[in-house]
Amino acid sequence: MEHNMFCYQCQETAGCKGCTRVGVCGKGPDVAAMQDLLVYVTKGLSAVTTALRAQGKAVETAVNHLITLNLFTTITNANFDKAAIEERIRMTLDTKKELLGQISDTAGLPEAALWDGSGDWEAKAKTVGVLSTENEDIRSLRELITYGLKGLSAYSKHANALLQDDGEVDAFLQKALAATLDDSLTADDLVALTLETGKYGVSGMALLDKANTGAYGNPEITKVNIGVGKNPGILVSGHDLRDLEQLLEQTQGTGVDVYTHSEMLPAHYYPAFKKYPNFVGNYGNAWWKQKEEFESFHGPILMTTNCIVPPKDSYKDRLYTTGAAGFPGCKHIPGEIGEKKDFSALIEHAKHCAPPQEIETGEIIGGFAHAQVLALADQVVEAVKSGAIKKFVVMAGCDGRAKSRDYYTEFAKALPKDAVILTAGCAKYKYNKLDLGDIGGIPRVLDAGQCNDSYSLAVIALKLKEVFGLEDINDLPIVYNIAWYEQKAVIVLLALLYLGVKNIHLGPTLPAFLSPNVAKVLVDNFGIAGIGTVEEDMKLFFGEQA
Secondary structure, three states, rough: OOOOEEEEOOOOOOOOOOOOOOOOOOOOOOHHHHHHHHHHHHHHHHHHHHHHOOOOOOHHHHHHHHHHHHHHHHOOHHHHOOOHHHHHHHHHHHHHHHOOOOOOOOOOHHHHHHHHOOHHHHHHHHHHHHHOOHHHHHHHHHHHHHHHHHHHHHHHHHHHHHHOOOHHHHHHHHHHHHOOOOOOOOHHHHHHHHHHHHHHHHHHHHHHHHHHHHOOOOOOOOEOOOOOOOOOOOEEEOOOOOHHHHHHHHHHOOOOOEEEEEHHHHHHOOOOHOOOOEEEEEEEOOHHHHHHHHHHHOOEEOOOOOOOOOOOOHHOOEEEOOOOOOOOEEEEEEOOOOOOOOHHHHHHHHHHOOOOOOOOOOOEEEHHHHOOOOOOHHHHHHHHHHHHOEEEEEEEEEOOOOOHHHHHHEEEEEEEEEEEEEOOOOOHHHHHOOOOOEEEEOOOOOOOOOOHHHHHHHHHHHHHHHOOOOOOHHHHEEEEEOOOOOOHHHHHHHHHHHHHOOOOOOEEEOOOOOHHHHHHHHHHHHHHHOOOOOOHHHHHHHHHHH
C-alpha cells in the first residue's frame, strides 16, 4: 500500500507504527517529503566529505556546520517551512557539486553523493525515504543510527553557536551518515556503529557542556520565579542559550521583560544570565502546552529550536523563529554562527502588547548540574552511607501530550521518601512543581537542566562510581526510568549504553523504529525494557518497601 508519507522518528507516531497520512506533530506529507530529501542529500554530501578525508583533504568548518544544521532542521517539531527546507536542499546540492570536483575517483560513491538535484523532487523523495530500505532489521538499525546522529547534531549546533567545534565529532557524524547508505554493511556492523554513535554522543555532550559553562559559568542552585511582572514581555522557548543572551542584551533599557518557556527554563541557573534585571522568570510548562500558554502570554514568542506546535491563528502573528526552527507565515530572524542577530522587530512588537497573564505563582528550584552536585558530594555521599538516601532515580527525557505520560507524575508521587530524582529535559514538568520535600536539605528533585544537559547525569553517575569504589556503574543505587519523545533522547540513550549502563526503562512506549529483532538485541545485551503500571514498577525497582 502506498502511503502519503512515512515517519516514525518520534514517540507519538501514529499507532506506535508510523505516520502515513499526516504527522502527529502537524507536518504535512509535502514537508515530510522534503525532510526525507534533505536527509538523503545530506547523507550524500557526508559520503563526499568522508571520501575527501580519506584522501587526506581538509573539510571546511562551514561544510560541517551545514551538515549539522541540516540534520537539526529535520528533528521533530523543528521546521515546518517547506520553502526553507528546499533552500537547504539547494545549498547542500551546490556544496556537494563543488566538493565532488576535488575527488579523484567518484566510482565508489553512493547514488546520493552523485545525484545532481534534477527531476521531480517530490517523486525523488518517495524513493529515498525510510521505507526505501527493504530489510526490516537493516532499516531499523539505519534509522536508529540516523536518529542518534540527529540528536548529536543538536548538541553540536548549540556548541557551534558558542564558537566551539570538535572536528572528530563532525567527521564521525558524517562517516556514520554515509555508512547508512552502504548496502555491504551487515546487521552486526550496524550494531557496532550504533554503539560508536553513543561514544561520540558522549563527546558531543561534553563539547556542549564545555561551551555552555565556558560562556555562562557553571549552573548553580537557583530559585526561579514562575509568576509575572507588570511590563510587556517576550517569551523564549527552545534550547539556544546564545539566542537568549543576544535578546537579553538587546532588551536592556527597553521596558520589555524576558521570560523562558519549557526547555529554556535552565538558563536561569547560569550565573551569566542573572545580571539582566529584566530576566523575570519562567512562564508555563512543557512544550506541548504552548497553545494555551502562548495565547495567555500576550507578547511575542521566540522559538530558537525544535518544540514548535503548529500555532493557533490567535497568536501566530506573535510567533517568531530563528536558527533551525521555522513555520510558514511566521517571521524568521536570520543570523549565521558568529553573527549578531537583530531582534529589534521582536522587541518593538513586544512594546505594543499587554503584559503576560498570570497563570501561576511561586518558585521552582533547579541548577543541579554536575559541578553543583559534585560540590555537594560529601553531603550526598553521607546521605547514601547513612541510608537517608536509598536510591537515585534518573527520570530524564521528554514530556508530551499523551495521557499515558501521567504515569511519570504518579510514579514521582509514589516514590519512597528516601529516593531522589535526577532529571534533565522537559520530562521534569511532570513533577518539578510537586511538593516532594527534601532529604537533609537535598531536594528530592535534582534538575540538571535541558535535555542538552543530560551529560551532567552521566558525570554524576561516574563520579559516584568512583567515590564508592565500584567496578561497575550498574552497581550504583541508581534506577533509570526515562521518558523519551524525539531524537535527542535517542542519542542520550545510546550514550548511556556506550557508558555501560544497563536495565534502562523507556516509556511510555518503546520506539516504533525498533524492529523485533533489533529490540531483542537491546533487551538481551543491555536489559532495555518498557514501563508497566506505577504499582508494578515500584515493586520492580524498590521491592516490597514500595
